Amino acid sequence: MTMFGTNNLTRNIVVAMILGAIIGLLLAESSAGWVNSFLIEGILTTGGDIFIRSLKMLVVPLVFLSLIEGVTSLSDLSQLGRVGGKTFGLYLCTTAIAISLALLCASLIQPGMGIELTSDANFQAKEAPSLASVITNIVPSNPIKAMVEGNMLQVIMFAILLGLGINLAGPKAAQVQSFVNQANVVIMNVLTMLMLLAPFGVFCLVTKIFATLGFSAILPLLKYFLVVVAALLLHMLGSYGILLKVLTRLPLRVFYKKVREIWLFAFSTASSNATIPVTMNIVENRLGVHNKVASFTVPLGATINMDGTAIMQGVATVFIAQAYNIPMTITDFLTVIATATLASIGTAGVPGVGLITLAMVLNQVGLPVEGIGLIIGIDRLLDMMRTAVNVTGDALVSCVVGKSEGAFSESIFRDESTPKTEINI
16 A cells, blocks of 8 residues: 555655645635535544544553553562652653743743733633642542543553552463453554554644644744744753753664654644554664553653643743733742643643643733633644654653663664564555
């Protein structure tokens, strides 16, 4: 099967994204009614939804089975505590760096100066969960319900406990462990088959986004948009690059070359959770992180690692304060850093959730929440970009933790040849 005259999946996806952006912008300029009803809301919406649903279909079983397999592969249960502590600490650290970088960029460039927000800007924020409820909700009262609802923190908790139970049972649970290992292989094979749909799905998603936005929603907020993009790039290429080099001594070029495949899926889906199957596959088979680490760091990262979202919140907070001509003190900046960092814990890795936590941040420093109404028009496009940053952080932390725990293959990491897991279509 061929698409766009190429035989490489990554290249096909890139071409699909470029064509989707071009065609989407052209459709945005069309005034024909059938373009919106038949093409945008019909074919493109259906195609994109099928692709995202096919990825989300695998998230719970893949995370559940991989995590159990990872826990049962640990000969020393104290290693689980070390892996968990390192992972959690690194994710909080990178998020704090991200929000600090965003506040610095926004304060220096001042994207909100000269903009007057009117009372027409309106945003009805959903209530953000309290820290106490987030901690309580980690433990599932009904694990089956948690799986059905896709509550990843609860699924992770149940999988870890089940894995520990299998370990404690020893030889008596050998058949259970064998079933989990075999089921995990089956799920990965299903993922391989679904990747054949990737270029088509990405084309539908990107085309619809640009057809819906058009230039009219981007140009008035171009300065804000560019500041967020600049901060995202600085964090992804700068902060992550420094951390990888200092903590692992691994070559940056190889790392970024291999994670670019994850970027494509993250950008098109705008969902860290939907990208979990792809991230897990790349982290294990291309970056060389052992399953016993990747099965924990990747799902947890998709849930609590929201560096891209934190950057948007930092820039948006300063932007709204400047637009309303409200000065921010050092205390306000520190409050934003602390609030945005803690808000990333338990935040669902789904499209648009950043606006909910942004409302909480604005309330915390006394800024008008209705200011979100000005930036909401272009948030979907920025959401796609910041999701790519989030999943890059997941891959980075996986490499750092894996290498520190001796659960890392440097030969696989440095091997730049086309892997056997590459899907050619």
